[in-house]
Amino acid sequence: MNRLQGKVAVITGAGSGIGKASAQLFAAQGARVLVTDLFSHSAQAVAQSINDAGGQAQWLQVDVGEESQLRAMVDAAIEHFGRLDVLYNNAVSKNPQTARDVDFIDFNEALFHTNMRVNVLGGVLACKWALPFMLEQGSGSIIFTSSTSSIAGEVAQFSYGASKAAVNWYVQTIAATFGKRGIRCNGILPGVIRTPALQGWANEAMTQAFLDIQNVPRLGEPQDIAQMALFLASDESAYINGALMRVDGGMSCATPMVPVVRALL
Secondary structure (H helix, E strand, C coil), X not given: CCCCCCCEEEECCCCCHHHHHHHHHHHHCCCEEEEEECCHHHHHHHHHHHHHCCCEEEEEECCCCCHHHHXXXXXXXXXXXXXXXXEEECCCCCCHHHCCCCCHHHCCHHHHHHHHHHHHHHHHHHHHHHHHHHHHHCCEEEEEECCHHHCCCCCCCCCHHHHHHHXXXXXXXXXXXXXHHCEEEEEEEECCEXXXXXXXXXXXXXXXXXXXXXXXXXXXXXXXXXXXXXXXXXXXXXXXXXXXXXXXXXXXXXXXXXXXXXHHC
């Protein structure tokens, strides 16, 4: 199938994990893709893999924390492909201190501002520059990668979940502001996904514990999120706007007692 035939997509944080899987899937479904990432070698490698497979991709090094680079990103998409149909704001702060943020009493203010600048403002400002082109077309799909950490309290990573909660607000606000003009905006809330970031952070015991709280028999893979992103990017989701789509293996569908009862029954 060519579910994105004729569409142009820009994906941030597309050098690995969810972004990489999404870029490759979008291209396989007919989209022309601008692959962007903080690390140029990663973006280039993903774009090359798409082109080698018969798709169409360009790459660009982008730090989403810098507005000038976001503007250049949108301009590059228009220059290369002539239009912009899908903006997938997937990039996340790669600051290693985020995973080590475990002491609320020693709250890391600098990390808070970094996460807000990259995780929230990066996507918001990308929208700022992309929206005029989408509005001129009268159509467009904007997608944000949020997190299940945005919908409940945590005992670590105290600024990460807060940043993703702010993302949720912007998803719904952009949807409400521009929906009647043909622009949709939706968010994906992944659960535990086996990305390089997770594998570099979680130990074996944590991985098993995460598996215990799923209500499916495995952890998530980047392709699981990419499939949802594909749906939201396509015209199949034309009547979906302002949604926060949980893709978490059923982790959030049950009460906290379920894993205990399941283990003891």
